[in-house]
Amino acid sequence: MNSKNVQVEKHILTGETHCNNSMIKQQAIRAVLILLFSGTFNFNGFALNQSVIDSLRQQLVSLKSDTGRIKTYLELGDVYKYANRDSSLHYYRKALKLAGRLQSAKYIALGLKEIGRGFYSQSDYDSALYYFDKALKINKQTGAEKNIADILLDYGNVYIKRGIYDKALEYELSALKLYEKLEDKDGYSGCLNNIGNIYYYQGDYKKALEYYQKSLKIKIELGYKKGMAILLGNIGNLYNELGETDMSLKYNMKSVKIYEELGDQNGIARIYDNMGDTYVLKKDYPLALDYYKKALKLLERTGYKRGIIITLLSIGDVYNRTGQYKKALEYEFRALRISGETGELNSQKMAYEYISRSYKKLRDYKNALLYKEKWFRVHDSIFNVEKANAIADAEARFQSEKQEQQIKLQQADLEKSKAELARVEAVKKRQEIVRDLFIVISLLMLILVVTVSYFYRLKKRDNLLLLEQKKKIAAINEELETKNKELQATLDKLKQTQQQLVQSEKMASLGMLSAGIAHEINNPINFVYAGINSLFRDFEDIEPVIREISMIDPESDNLKEKLQKIERLKEENYFDEAFEAIPQIISDIKVGADRTAEIVKSLRSFSRMDTSKMQSLNVHEGLDTSLLLLKNKYKRNIEIIKNYAPGLPEINCYPGKINQVFLNILSNAIDAIEGEGKIWITTRREDDNVVVSVKDNGCGMSAETKRRIFDPFYTTKDVGHGTGLGMSIAYGIIREHNGKINITSEPGEGTEIVITIPINDEEKT
Amino acid sequence: MKKKPKILYVDDEESNLRIFKDAFRRDFEIYTAISGYQGLEILEKTAFDVIITDQRMPGMTGVEFLKEVYTRFPEIPPDRLILSGYAKDEDINEAFKKYKLSKFISKPWEYGELKAIIMNAIN
Numbered sequence: 001m002n003s004k005n006v007q008v009e010k011h012i013l014t015g016e017t018h019c020n021n022s023m024i025k026q027q028a029i030r031a032v033l034i035l036l037f038s039g040t041f042n043f044n045g046f047a048l049n050q051s052v053i054d055s056l057r058q059q060l061v062s063l064k065s066d067t068g069r070i071k072t073y074l075e076l077g078d079v080y081k082y083a084n085r086d087s088s089l090h091y092y093r094k095a096l097k098l099a100g101r102l103q104s105a106k107y108i109a110l111g112l113k114e115i116g117r118g119f120y121s122q123s124d125y126d127s128a129l130y131y132f133d134k135a136l137k138i139n140k141q142t143g144a145e146k147n148i149a150d151i152l153l154d155y156g157n158v159y160i161k162r163g164i165y166d167k168a169l170e171y172e173l174s175a176l177k178l179y180e181k182l183e184d185k186d187g188y189s190g191c192l193n194n195i196g197n198i199y200y201y202q203g204d205y206k207k208a209l210e211y212y213q214k215s216l217k218i219k220i221e222l223g224y225k226k227g228m229a230i231l232l233g234n235i236g237n238l239y240n241e242l243g244e245t246d247m248s249l250k251y252n253m254k255s256v257k258i259y260e261e262l263g264d265q266n267g268i269a270r271i272y273d274n275m276g277d278t279y280v281l282k283k284d285y286p287l288a289l290d291y292y293k294k295a296l297k298l299l300e301r302t303g304y305k306r307g308i309i310i311t312l313l314s315i316g317d318v319y320n321r322t323g324q325y326k327k328a329l330e331y332e333f334r335a336l337r338i339s340g341e342t343g344e345l346n347s348q349k350m351a352y353e354y355i356s357r358s359y360k361k362l363r364d365y366k367n368a369l370l371y372k373e374k375w376f377r378v379h380d381s382i383f384n385v386e387k388a389n390a391i392a393d394a395e396a397r398f399q400s401e402k403q404e405q406q407i408k409l410q411q412a413d414l415e416k417s418k419a420e421l422a423r424v425e426a427v428k429k430r431q432e433i434v435r436d437l438f439i440v441i442s443l444l445m446l447i448l449v450v451t452v453s454y455f456y457r458l459k460k461r462d463n464l465l466l467l468e469q470k471k472k473i474a475a476i477n478e479e480l481e482t483k484n485k486e487l488q489a490t491l492d493k494l495k496q497t498q499q500q501l502v503q504s505e506k507m508a509s510l511g512m513l514s515a516g517i518a519h520e521i522n523n524p525i526n527f528v529y530a531g532i533n534s535l536f537r538d539f540e541d542i543e544p545v546i547r548e549i550s551m552i553d554p555e556s557d558n559l560k561e562k563l564q565k566i567e568r569l570k571e572e573n574y575f576d577e578a579f580e581a582i583p584q585i586i587s588d589i590k591v592g593a594d595r596t597a598e599i600v601k602s603l604r605s606f607s608r609m610d611t612s613k614m615q616s617l618n619v620h621e622g623l624d625t626s627l628l629l630l631k632n633k634y635k636r637n638i639e640i641i642k643n644y645a646p647g648l649p650e651i652n653c654y655p656g657k658i659n660q661v662f663l664n665i666l667s668n669a670i671d672a673i674e675g676e677g678k679i680w681i682t683t684r685r686e687d688d689n690v691v692v693s694v695k696d697n698g699c700g701m702s703a704e705t706k707r708r709i710f711d712p713f714y715t716t717k718d719v720g721h722g723t724g725l726g727m728s729i730a731y732g733i734i735r736e737h738n739g740k741i742n743i744t745s746e747p748g749e750g751t752e753i754v755i756t757i758p759i760n761d762e763e764k765t
Numbered sequence: 766m767k768k769k770p771k772i773l774y775v776d777d778e779e780s781n782l783r784i785f786k787d788a789f790r791r792d793f794e795i796y797t798a799i800s801g802y803q804g805l806e807i808l809e810k811t812a813f814d815v816i817i818t819d820q821r822m823p824g825m826t827g828v829e830f831l832k833e834v835y836t837r838f839p840e841i842p843p844d845r846l847i848l849s850g851y852a853k854d855e856d857i858n859e860a861f862k863k864y865k866l867s868k869f870i871s872k873p874w875e876y877g878e879l880k881a882i883i884m885n886a887i888n
Binding site for chain 1: 778780781783784785787788790791821822823824826872873874875876
């Protein structure tokens with residue numbers, strides 16, 4: 001049981017649109033079935049068979065009997081019923097006209113009923129009801145109970161279509177009672193079938209099956225093969241709904257066998273279509289396609305357009321499920337074309353929906369939307385057409401009622417003039433007419449109420465659809481939001497990576513810096529370090545001499561002897577050399593200490609690299625510090641020519657960052673020089689800016705390098721010798737200071753980089 | 766008096782030359798040169814026991830100087846050449862491999878240590 005339910009659920013869950021369509025589709029097919037049942041016309045008639053039409057037309061000419069001609073007209077109406085609404089109605093109306101002329105209540109009622117059924121089959125239920133009402137009235141007058149029961153059945157069908165199942169059931173049950181009374185087993189079983197249909201539509205498949213089975217039993221008893229085939233098909237379809245595909249196939253096989261015996265092409269097609277549905281359920285799409293295509297072939301032969309449309313859409317559906325959306329579209333457009341030919345809006349609507357769905361699957365949202373819009377337009381126009389039909393029918397009704405009234409009034413007058421008794425009867429009759437009129441008007445009111453409530457329901461359904469679409473949009477919005485969040489996360493990650501890269505470039509600058517410091521400090525520290533050692537040893541050398549001298553006692557000592565000893569000591573200890581060296585060493589130590597202090601002092605601005613505060617910077621000092629750090633890189637082979645503008649104002653900036661720029665640009669200039677070369681550093685003031693130009697006579701840049709110099713990771717250096725970020729970061733820093741960097745360079749001629757930085761003096765601005 | 770070993774010291778910093786000379790004048794006979802070129806000139810006239818050179822000098826680096834020495838005076842026995850200062854590993858390795866460099870010391874040097882190295886080279 002459980003697995004069954006699951007399967008049914010699955011079927012419903014395969015997409016709301018599909019579910020809706022399959023309902024529409026099933027209703028469409030059942031519209032044929034139910035008519036077949038309750039109708040009395042020739043079953044083979046609905047294949048548009050030219051030879052049948054020809055022979056019927058022949059009959060019209062040759063037949064003398066009017067009733068025969070009426071019958072022929074009705075048959076012709078039947079023939080065209082599903083292929084051509086206008087032709088069908090044309091023949092029914094001819095039959096009705098002829099019947100009216102003959103004043104044959106039986107045929108008038110029959111004609112009215114058939115016209116009603118014609119409208120019914122075209123889904124024009126208001127018109128159908130109008131004619132059924134007329135037919136019912138006449139039948140009630142004549143007391144033709146069998147006909148009354150038939151029409152009650154028709155009413156039931158209309159209400160089934162409108163989804164007013166309680167009312168439909170009411171009509172079906174009263175028809176059932178009548179048939180029972182008349183012992184009309186055929187009608188009775190037809191009623192059972194319709195009741196089965198009502199339960200089917202309400203989703204009560206168990207009850208539906210019960211009624212179908214009862215109906216089938218009677219048909220078998222009666223030996224009505226057509227009825228059997230229909231019911232077997234209905235049961236087969238029902239088992240599809242229950243997900244019991246094997247049972248479905250069993251019944252459908254039985255049904256198709258009978259249809260084949262009867263040679264009923266449309267019937268066979270209908271069962272093939274059912275079987276196609278079964279195989280779709282079984283997910284055996286190739287087989288499903290096989291059956292649908294067989295059905296299509298048959299229907300094309302009979303020209304039953306509505307059936308063709310439904311089958312084409314079924315095929316489209318299979319292609320859609322198997323991912324062949326273009327093929328699906330091919331069939332769906334065929335369906336659309338044919339639905340255009342029939343002018344039948346409901347199937348057009350269906351085709352639009354399927355096409356929109358296929359485009360959506362193809363991710364062609366533009367067309368998907370286009371056809372969805374068309375769907376809405378048709379949807380709206382159906383609404384309008386129905387409304388217009390209702391109004392036109394109401395008017396026609398009013399007109400014909402008036403005419404009828406007049407005719408009856410004339411008849412009454414005639415009677416009145418004939419005899420007193422007849423006059424009383426005529427009065428009676430007039431009263432009857434008034435009563436009938438009253439009935440008709442109340443019926444009209446009823447129809448109006450039903451129509452209004454129907455439209456109200458339609459509107460409500462539209463609102464629900466809108467709500468659903470709103471929900472979908474909300475879902476899309478939500479999706480977009482999550483996408484946004486993902487993008488934001490990626491962006492954050494990128495930013496983090498960028499920061500890391502900037503940091504690593506900073507570290508690279510720091511590496512260059514520490515290498516520079518190491519070497520620059522090396523020598524002066526060596527003066528101090530080695531110098532102190534020498535000083536110490538020199539002092540050791542002169543110490544004995546000084547001690548000797550200081551110990552001289554001029555009173556007692558032999559001065560000559562002492563002096564000789566001192567002279568000897570001096571010689572032994574290299575006194576003169578040491579004595580000479582000491583002041584030199586002290587001065588060297590001082591030079592070393594001074595230079596070390598100078599370097600440390602000038603490095604202070606670099607030690608503030610991360611400072612985020614604006615400070616004033618002497619550009620010349622910044623340049624000199626950078627040069628100092630790079631000294632070991634250039635001192636061998638490069639002459640630096642400084643052309644500093646005197647009195648250049650200090651700039652208010654982030655000193656660490658600007659120094660980083662200087663270091664980078666000077667370092668690049670040094671790297672550009674292979675052998676001997678020169679670097680010119682020029683500064684000047686231009687308006688409120690300081691301009692620094694660094695020009696080298698090195699290798700210059702290619703056009704490619706010039707173009708890409710500020711690109712992150714672009715480097716002409718070997719792997720491991722540059723991050724390729726130096727210039728890109730320099731660019732960023734200058735931009736941050738609202739400055740500019742310009743480059744002029746020719747390969748082989750050298751490069752000039754000109755930086756313009758605003759002085760940015762806070763007091764001035 | 767025992768004859769002192771002769772040492773040639775090459776450095777582009779005059780202070781360094783002075784300090785070196787002053788530190789070792791008691792132990793060795795010191796010759797100094799302000800550049801590699803001057804060092805080569807001195808080498809033309811005088812034979813030395815040990816040659817010490819700074820690496821980073823304008824014009825001719827220590828390694829380049831050693832290369833010149835190696836090509837011009839192939840008779841100089843091995844283990845007599847010392848490099849000081851701050852140099853890239855590749856350059857030092859090249860000097861070790863090709864130009865008979867025997868020791869590399871980094872600045873600032875320490876008297877006792879450097880003396881030991883020099884003595885070691887001579888013996």
